[in-house]
Amino acid sequence: MGPVSSRRADTRRNHESILAVAAGSLASSGKISFNAIAKQAGVGVGTVYRHFPTPEALILAVYQREVRQLVEVVPDLLDKHGPERAFRVWVTDHLAHYMMTKRGLATALRAATTSDLELPANAYESVVGAVDALLRANVEAGAVRADLDAETVQRGLCGLFFLDPEGDWRGQAENLTDLVWRGMRTA
Numbered sequence: 001m002g003p004v005s006s007r008r009a010d011t012r013r014n015h016e017s018i019l020a021v022a023a024g025s026l027a028s029s030g031k032i033s034f035n036a037i038a039k040q041a042g043v044g045v046g047t048v049y050r051h052f053p054t055p056e057a058l059i060l061a062v063y064q065r066e067v068r069q070l071v072e073v074v075p076d077l078l079d080k081h082g083p084e085r086a087f088r089v090w091v092t093d094h095l096a097h098y099m100m101t102k103r104g105l106a107t108a109l110r111a112a113t114t115s116d117l118e119l120p121a122n123a124y125e126s127v128v129g130a131v132d133a134l135l136r137a138n139v140e141a142g143a144v145r146a147d148l149d150a151e152t153v154q155r156g157l158c159g160l161f162f163l164d165p166e167g168d169w170r171g172q173a174e175n176l177t178d179l180v181w182r183g184m185r186t187a
Contacts, residue, residue: 014041014043014047014051015051017041017042017043018037018038018041018043018047018048018051018052018058019058019061019062019065020041021037021040021041022037022058022059022061022062023062023065023066025037025040026059026062027100027165032055032058032059034048034049034055034058037058063123064123066098067098067123067126067127068126069094070094070095070098070126070127070130071126071127071129071130073090073094074086074090074130074133074134075133077089077090077134078133078134078137082141083134083137083138083140083141083143084138084141084143084181086134086137087134087135087137087138087177087181088174088177088181090130090134091157091160091173091176091177091180092170092173092174092177095127095157095160096160096163096169096170096173098127099158099160099161099163100160100161100163100165100169127154128150128151128154129150131150131151131153131154131157132150135148135150135153135184138184142186143185143186144181144184144185144186145184145185145186148184153180153184156180156183157176157177157180159176160173160176
């Protein structure tokens with residue numbers, strides 16, 4: 001039983017390492033090379049192919065991972081911080097990174113979704129759901145207007161897509177967050 005468990009743990013570690021390296025590659029260049037990913041992840045190229053038989057499968061897995069991480073962090077942020085701070089941290093530390101990564105993934109995603117694999121339909125809804133959870137916490141705290149729609153707020157935050165990862169993206173993200181926050185506040 002012991003060797004099976006350690007093998008499964010090793011498999012999960014390899015899977016996550018491959019995804020992390022591929023995410024970095026896609027964010028910076030919009031391209032992936034199984035050989036380069038294997039080398040950086042410290043695994044054999046056959047391991048990459050066992051986990052992801054095609055580049056399209058790897059690209060979609062990276063995208064799903066990014067969305068999942070973006071959404072799953074919201075409850076932790078709300079537990080650690082007050083609602084306003086949770087919103088700001090989520091936008092600047094998580095959503096901004098996701099949007100910059102998504103920009104790098106855009107070309108690869110278009111290519112991947114023209115194959116037989118399809119982009120997960122619920123990705124956008126999941127992100128809007130995360131915004132909604134943050135909004136509801138802020139409405140309950142009396143910090144923002146109760147008439148806000150999560151999808152409208154998400155559209156307002158789409159300017160994060162244009163952040164320059166080589167420039168002062170954090171300062172730009174904070175400025176955009178302030179602008180959106182001022183529009184959301186109660187009078």
